[in-house]
Amino acid sequence: MSVQIKNVEKSFGALKVVKGVSVDIADGEFFVMLGPSGCGKTTTLRMVAGLELPTAGEIRIGGRDVTYEEPRHRDIAMAFQDYGLYPHLSLRGNIEFPLKVRGVPEAERRTKVESVAQKMGISHLLDRKPGQISGGQRQRVALARALVRNPRVFLMDEPLSALDAKLRATMRTEIKKLVTELKITTIYVTHDQIEAMSMADRIAVMKDGDMVQIASPLEMYERPQTKFVAEFIGSPAMNLLPARARPDGRMACDLPVLAELLPDAELTANPVAPAKMAAYIGIRPEHLSLVEGGEGQADFEAVVDLVEPLGQTTNVYLNVGDIRMIAVVDRTRVQAGQRVGVKVRREALRLVAA
């Protein structure tokens, strides 16, 4: 089922937490809302769920207007950050709850619960209570409860944030595989850019109650439109240098060579960085390479400030006068204090709005 969110706003008293969000989510799409805490991503999700009512705007699920519909009439499932399991019921009771409420006969309930429990690998735990199992198992139960009735839309509110890093990585893959197989439209809320990048078909980065950019993970990474997105996605973050528009339409920058190298097409490629406005010239750290010795091939020179070997790659912190930059390179012999030449991958230069 597709989900349409149109100009949705939400205010709590005088505080406007969602400021006119609009997005069309296609049937079967894995859509991630990514942003720091307080950006309105969870509130937006809760409005899709029907747990909050919008102050203005419209929400459609499968074309039907459900803006003010009760959650139970929306045919959605949801996974909560704290799982939202029923502590007084056994795992079986938890998983069959949505079926029981909907009056599914017992024999059918039993087979459905058993098959979904098997899929989630929790068959042997069905008679336990939620208090007697681990965090990862609880999340599996929550997923099983959500999947047992074949929902049309699956909403997930930071479902992995309570798990430890290793388990989070496993569950991430598992969830993605599961909902892709079942072709369920999924809206997933997280503050973790790795989760967003690895799972999403499309990401919406949110800030201060608004979606600042909606794009596929790679596009989001390759072409961040604003400084906020550029810094939020990717680690280490994109190198950004303040740039000014010159009367002739080109950009000027504290490191003039970058402004000169910026391809003409980039000047108009970013829809939110209008010509002749102040902006940033950005380049991802992996698109800077170090040239030792043959200074002639380098675009500019820099002094190495710090070298961080991570095994697979190495982070090299560079000083160019007062400007600090970071390059991610393969293994290197450069050392702090050394003067190196830096080569820029020209086609990776971007104009990023403030």
Added chain:
Amino acid sequence: MSATLARHKARERRRAVTLWLLAVSVTVFFFFPVYWMFSSAFKTDEVSSTFPPVFTFAPSMDNFVHLFLEAEAGKALWNSFFIVTIATLLAMIAGTMAAYALARFDIKGKNAMAIEILSVRMLPPIVSVIPLFMIARWLGIFDTPWLLIAVYTLSGLPFVVWIMRVFIQDIPQSVEEAAMIDGCGRIEAFWRVTLPLLLPGLAATMVIVFMFAWNEFLLASLLTSSDAKTLPVIAANAIKPKAIAFGLACAAGVIMSMPVIVLVLMMQKYLVQGLTLGAVKG
């Protein structure tokens, strides 16, 4: 090596014995008045007034016979039971619903409202006697059970609201929201999920509200004259200006404490459950 072990064991045993003795003496200290009340209830007045007190005597039912045949304890017991049960139920139902609204809904000025509700309890009960008396006369419910039912419901309500509000806030909202997404309306979600989780809290609150109303004497003695007298009023009658009928007082005390003991035993399962269930976190 084995000597130190033996010494260690001996010290452990001494410690256990000391603790046990301490526990026994505390129990005796608290239990003795109860024991004395129960035993005195079966003593005749001659026996209970002897000094030094006697511990062996022929039990007599005189006090109970007197209470039920002459002091109308049967009617008072029924009055107490009827009034306190209805008042407790009303206070629990209305109070829990109010507590739910205050805990879960976004109501303007709800904290002021909660304080307002609590202020009922800040009033010394004696202050309300004259207005209550006048209202009761006007409504024609003086000396009927309904007046005390209203009074006990009102005085139990703030307590229920404040305690249950905390219990409800302790239940993660996501549990109820999960139920609503799983197909329940708000009321069904409350019924199927919130209420079962609240049982321990409800049990504890109910026992306390019941005990408050069951033992209440001041208002009961001033707002009844004969028909609606409750047990504490009858029990107080044992204290006469010239002498105290210890046997009668103790027998009344026994009758009064029985329902509370039964109630606590009945609720024990839930009270213990409250300690072990807990919400699911992390």
